[in-house]
Amino acid sequence: MKNRDWASRSLKSVWHPCTQMKRHERIPLFPVSKGKGAWLYDFEGRRYLDAISSWWVNLFGHCNPKINAAISSQLEKLEHVILAGFTHEPVIELSERLSLRSGLDHAFYASDGASSVEIALKMSFHYWKNTGKPGKKNFVSLKNGYHGETLGALSVTDIPIFRDTYSPLISQSILADSPDFRLAEAGETSEQYALRMAEKLKKILESSHETIAALILEPLVQGAAGMAMHHPVYLERARQLCDRYEIHLIADEIAVGFGRTGTFFAHEQGNIKPDFLCLSKGITGGYLPLSVVLVQGKIFDAFYDDRTSRGFLHSHSYTGNALACRAALAVLDIFEEENVIVQNLEKSRIMNEKSNQLSHHPKVKHFRNAGMIWAFEVEDEREDFQERFYLEALERGLLLRPMGNTVYFMPPYVIDEEEMDFLVQNTMEIL
Numbered sequence: 499m500k501n502r503d504w505a506s507r508s509l510k511s512v513w514h515p516c517t518q519m520k521r522h523e524r525i526p527l528f529p530v531s532k533g534k535g536a537w538l539y540d541f542e543g544r545r546y547l548d549a550i551s552s553w554w555v556n557l558f559g560h561c562n563p564k565i566n567a568a569i570s571s572q573l574e575k576l577e578h579v580i581l582a583g584f585t586h587e588p589v590i591e592l593s594e595r596l597s598l599r600s601g602l603d604h605a606f607y608a609s610d611g612a613s614s615v616e617i618a619l620k621m622s623f624h625y626w627k628n629t630g631k632p633g634k635k636n637f638v639s640l641k642n643g644y645h646g647e648t649l650g651a652l653s654v655t656d657i658p659i660f661r662d663t664y665s666p667l668i669s670q671s672i673l674a675d676s677p678d679f680r681l682a683e684a685g686e687t688s689e690q691y692a693l694r695m696a697e698k699l700k701k702i703l704e705s706s707h708e709t710i711a712a713l714i715l716e717p718l719v720q721g722a723a724g725m726a727m728h729h730p731v732y733l734e735r736a737r738q739l740c741d742r743y744e745i746h747l748i749a750d751e752i753a754v755g756f757g758r759t760g761t762f763f764a765h766e767q768g769n770i771k772p773d774f775l776c777l778s779k780g781i782t783g784g785y786l787p788l789s790v791v792l793v794q795g796k797i798f799d800a801f802y803d804d805r806t807s808r809g810f811l812h813s814h815s816y817t818g819n820a821l822a823c824r825a826a827l828a829v830l831d832i833f834e835e836e837n838v839i840v841q842n843l844e845k846s847r848i849m850n851e852k853s854n855q856l857s858h859h860p861k862v863k864h865f866r867n868a869g870m871i872w873a874f875e876v877e878d879e880r881e882d883f884q885e886r887f888y889l890e891a892l893e894r895g896l897l898l899r900p901m902g903n904t905v906y907f908m909p910p911y912v913i914d915e916e917e918m919d920f921l922v923q924n925t926m927e928i929l
């Protein structure tokens with residue numbers, strides 16, 4: 499069967515995510531037959547460079563031999579088992595290793611990023627209830643922040659296109675100004691701007707801390723805001739303020755964890771430890787749905803009691819799935835065996851060199867980079883910029899998905915120099 503046949507069958511039966519389905523009357527749906535490394539293949543032999551890591555999840559390429567082998571061998575032993583009252587080898591090993599990496603004691607599992615955000619919000623509120631402060635039930639989040647699309651996660655998300663329709667259903671959090679350094683005033687450094695925004699955050703926490711349970715933020719890069727980046731000093735200040743006003747700090751590293759910003763966790767660059775750390779996306783290298791909330795010991799201890807109601811009774815059916823945990827263990831093995839953080843530093847440097855001309859292109863504004871993320875705004879007045887750019891890129895064998903006028907690269911870490919050239923050259927041609 500050809501691309502077109504698969505696409506039409508899909509459009510008749512699948513309701514695709516984040517899509518106005520009628521749009522596919524104009525824009526073709528793109529069927530993928532297989533993947534290898536940084537490339538995706540259609541049914542007619544053409545290939546496309548996956549420069550967005552299949553929605554920010556892929557780390558080590560499609561059909562990675564090491565991850566494939568790990569999942570296959572796990573399949574011979576155990577695919578899944580209930581995690582209440584039972585446990586298994588992959589979930590224990592993964593929890594131990596994530597704890598060593600993060601310095602956080604306990605791991606609570608779910609399947610998607612949004613569910614891990616729900617868990618962190620519920621746990622934070624429940625912690626304060628268990629410790630005699632039931633009035634702490636509000637959350638502070640950052641403007642333009644994104645934390646997922648279930649109702650609880652939407653309440654701390656500030657992306658109008660995802661939130662506004664459902665606003666009657668959600669209790670909006672308190673919004674603090676974003677430290678996004680594109681918003682700095684002329685002559686102000688990113689650090690000065692982050693410090694100024696931290697002062698604004700202080701005012702909110704100072705006046706309302708008695709009703710605030712937690713501050714949730716995406717450390718260093720607000721992904722869905724258009725790869726908005728901020729100076730790490732903001733994290734340091736946020737940590738200090740949360741300590742001073744007895745507020746939890748929830749680090750949503752669903753997109754930025756696992757080496758994306760240059761360190762294993764993004765919050766390391768602020769020299770801080772969050773109370774809650776949400777991880778998903780790259781955790782399985784883009785293979786299987788898995789998310790986790792890592793928490794400090796004091797959080798866990800506040801639930802440890804003879805009374806059932808003081809426990810955290812939340813659950814999902816596929817919590818701690820053995821295949822997904824095994825994939826995550828393979829990902830951690832690759833980080834260690836292939837010295838990925840150090841390798842990526844070099845890749846990032848080379849990519850910046852190759853992007854020199856692109857960053858000075860007359861239409862390009864705010865060219866920025868953090869680890870293995872690059873982004874810039876394109877000056878183009880036309881309303882259909884996003885769509886035209888996307889189609890032009892596909893035409894050239896490139897999968898890019900601008901957000902508004904923001905074009906970003908978030909390639910799998912296996913991208914090589916030739917592929918980088920392909921990415922940059924074609925982007926230049928589209929511009």
Ligand SMILES: *Cc1c(COP(=O)(O)O)cnc(C)c1O
Pocket residue numbers: 610611612613615644645646647716721722750751752753778779
């Ligand atoms: C993707 C994302 C989420 C939601 O994760 P899902 O698995 O899509 O539910 C939450 N927070 C951030 C920062 C994300 O990038």
